[in-house]
Amino acid sequence: MKQKILSNEEIAPGIFRMVVNMWKEAQKACPGQFVHIRCSSSNDPLLRRPLSIHELIPETVGVLYRVVGKGTDLLSKKKRGDVLDIIGPLGCGFRTKPAVEPVVIVAGGMGVAPLLFLAQSLMNVDRHMRAKQALPQNRLASLPLQRRDVRVLIGAKTREFILCEEEFTKLGCSVDIATDDGSYGQEGYVSSLFEESIRKKKAGQVFACGPNAMLREIAAMSARRAVECHVSLESRMGCGVGVCLGCVIKTKGKDGISGYRRVCRDGPVFDAQTVLWDEFISRL
Amino acid sequence: MRESVDLTTNLAGIRMRNPVMAASGTFGYGEEYASLIDVKKIGAIVLKSVTLKPRDGNVPPRLVETPAGLLNAIGIHNIGVEALKAEKLPGLRDAGTPVIVNIWGENVNEFVKVIEALEDVEGIAGIEVNLSCPNVGGTLFAQDAAAAEGLLENVRKKCALPLIAKLSPQVTDITLIAKACEDGGADAISLINSFPAMAIDVETKRPLLGNVTGGLSGPAIKPIAVKMVWEVSKAVKIPVVGMGGIMSASDAIEFMLAGAKAVAVGTANFVNPRTAEEIVNGIGNYLAKNGFSSVSQIVGVLDAR
Numbered sequence: 001m002k003q004k005i006l007s008n009e010e011i012a013p014g015i016f017r018m019v020v021n022m023w024k025e026a027q028k029a030c031p032g033q034f035v036h037i038r039c040s041s042s043n044d045p046l047l048r049r050p051l052s053i054h055e056l057i058p059e060t061v062g063v064l065y066r067v068v069g070k071g072t073d074l075l076s077k078k079k080r081g082d083v084l085d086i087i088g089p090l091g092c093g094f095r096t097k098p099a100v101e102p103v104v105i106v107a108g109g110m111g112v113a114p115l116l117f118l119a120q121s122l123m124n125v126d127r128h129m130r131a132k133q134a135l136p137q138n139r140l141a142s143l144p145l146q147r148r149d150v151r152v153l154i155g156a157k158t159r160e161f162i163l164c165e166e167e168f169t170k171l172g173c174s175v176d177i178a179t180d181d182g183s184y185g186q187e188g189y190v191s192s193l194f195e196e197s198i199r200k201k202k203a204g205q206v207f208a209c210g211p212n213a214m215l216r217e218i219a220a221m222s223a224r225r226a227v228e229c230h231v232s233l234e235s236r237m238g239c240g241v242g243v244c245l246g247c248v249i250k251t252k253g254k255d256g257i258s259g260y261r262r263v264c265r266d267g268p269v270f271d272a273q274t275v276l277w278d279e280f281i282s283r284l
Numbered sequence: 285m286r287e288s289v290d291l292t293t294n295l296a297g298i299r300m301r302n303p304v305m306a307a308s309g310t311f312g313y314g315e316e317y318a319s320l321i322d323v324k325k326i327g328a329i330v331l332k333s334v335t336l337k338p339r340d341g342n343v344p345p346r347l348v349e350t351p352a353g354l355l356n357a358i359g360i361h362n363i364g365v366e367a368l369k370a371e372k373l374p375g376l377r378d379a380g381t382p383v384i385v386n387i388w389g390e391n392v393n394e395f396v397k398v399i400e401a402l403e404d405v406e407g408i409a410g411i412e413v414n415l416s417c418p419n420v421g422g423t424l425f426a427q428d429a430a431a432a433e434g435l436l437e438n439v440r441k442k443c444a445l446p447l448i449a450k451l452s453p454q455v456t457d458i459t460l461i462a463k464a465c466e467d468g469g470a471d472a473i474s475l476i477n478s479f480p481a482m483a484i485d486v487e488t489k490r491p492l493l494g495n496v497t498g499g500l501s502g503p504a505i506k507p508i509a510v511k512m513v514w515e516v517s518k519a520v521k522i523p524v525v526g527m528g529g530i531m532s533a534s535d536a537i538e539f540m541l542a543g544a545k546a547v548a549v550g551t552a553n554f555v556n557p558r559t560a561e562e563i564v565n566g567i568g569n570y571l572a573k574n575g576f577s578s579v580s581q582i583v584g585v586l587d588a589r
Binding site (some may be wrong): 038043044045046047048085087235236237238239240241242243244245246247248249250259260265 | 345347531
C-alpha cells in the first residue's frame, strides 16, 4: 500500500523519526504492532524492514529507526512527499489490562520505539478506543487523559541517545533515566532502575523493549516478584505475515512443551516467561 | 483488448485460470495472505512441504538477506500431514484456486506414507514431490537419477493426482534427473528449488544461519533458473513449471519463452504479496501487445539459433 511521507527527521545521531500518512489502515493498530516497509523499489535490498509503530496520531503513523544497514540508510534519505510501500499494521501487540494497576515501561536504547505508542494508549485508553471508531479529530483532541500510574524507565549509552523523555512526561507518565556513562540520570543500566522501582512499589504489568540481554534481566526480575512481563522482540524477518517461518524463536508453552513461534505473527510481543532466553540470545 | 487473451493453463490436468502459481514455502496455507490479496487471481497455490509427522525445523537464525537474494534454512518446519488434513485443507476447498500439496520425507517409505495419508482427501488438485530441499538431512533424491526415478515410481503407485517433481539446481546435468522423474511417472517437472549457499559474519567469524548453510532464492538465481528450465523443457515431454527469482511479468515471460508452461512466484511474495497478481496482468498485456491470443503461444518459442 502506497503511503506518503510527511516528515523524516534525524532526532539523535543516526536515529530517525518518520511520520507517514496511513490513517485508514492504522486506526486498527494496537501498541506493539509493526509496519513492514519496502525501502527500495529495486531488488537490492530485497526484503522489507519491520518497524514498530512508534506513535499513532490521528491521520498519521510514526516510526522510529536507527540506521544499521542498507535498508535503513535508504529510508533515512527519503524526503517529505516521497511515497513508501508499507504493509501493516502486523503482528500481535502488548496485552494490556484495562485495570488501574500500576504499569512499568522499560526502554533500552531504540526500545522506546513501540513503547511510546503503548504509553499513549495506556494514558488515554478512551481516546484510543474512540479513535478506532473514527470520531472526528477535533473531538479526540479534547478527551481528557487517563489518570494511570505509568512509570517509564529509559536507559541508553549516553545522554544523546535518551529518546522521547519529553513525550512520555507530557502524557503524564513518571520518567526515570539511566545512562551507561552517567552523562544523564542515574549511572548504570536501566535494569537497576527497574529493580529499585518494583522494590519500592508493586507493579501490575511490565512492558519492555530493548537489547536482548536487558530483556532477559527484566524478565528474570519480574519473575522473581511474580509480575506479569511482556517484551517486544526483534528478529530477521522475511514475509512479516507468518508464512515463511524465518523469524521464529523458541518458546515454552503453558504445558511446558517448547516450540518455535513466529516473531512476526505470534509476536513481536511475547510473555517474557515463555521465551527461552539462553537459546534466543546464544543464537544472535 | 484483454478479453481476447486466453490465460487458462492446463498443467498436466490441473486446470488453472492463468499460469502463475505461488511457490511452496512462500505462501503458507493461503490464509495468511488472504487479507492482503485476492487468492483467486493466482493460477494455483502450492502449500509448504508437509511431512508424516510435525517438524520443528532448523535452529534460528533462519534467514539472511544477500545481494538481490534471500538465504533460508527453515528446515521443513510444518504441522504434519494429519494436522494439514484436519486444520488447513477443509478451509482451502473454498480458496477458489487449485491447491497443490507439496510433500517431503526422509526416505521413500516416508514419502509413500504421506501420499497414502492424502489419498481421497478432498480439495487437492495435485501433488508436488519435494526431491530437493537443501536444508534437511535424508536422501537428496534430486541429485541421484536412479533414486529420483524410484521415488517417483513409488509415489505414483499411490497417487492418482497430477504429480509434479521439484528439482534442485545443484547437479551436474539436470536433464538426467528430469528424465528420470518423467520415467518414474511424474506428470510435470518444477524447477528450480533454492541453490545451496552460505554467508558469514566476518566480525563474529560465524555463519549467519543457525543451520550454517541454506538455500539461495530471489533475483540472484534467476539466470541460473532460466537456463535450467530451457534445458529441461527440451529434454522432457511433460510440462515444466519454471521458478527462481521471478519478480515481474517480464521475468515470468522469460521462463515461458524458455519453455515453462507455468511459472511460480516465491521469494517475491515476501517483498510484494501482490506480485503474482501483477504478473498475471502483465502477461496479459504482453500477449495482447504482441498479438498473441493465448498464453500457450509463447511457451518455448525462444529463438536460440
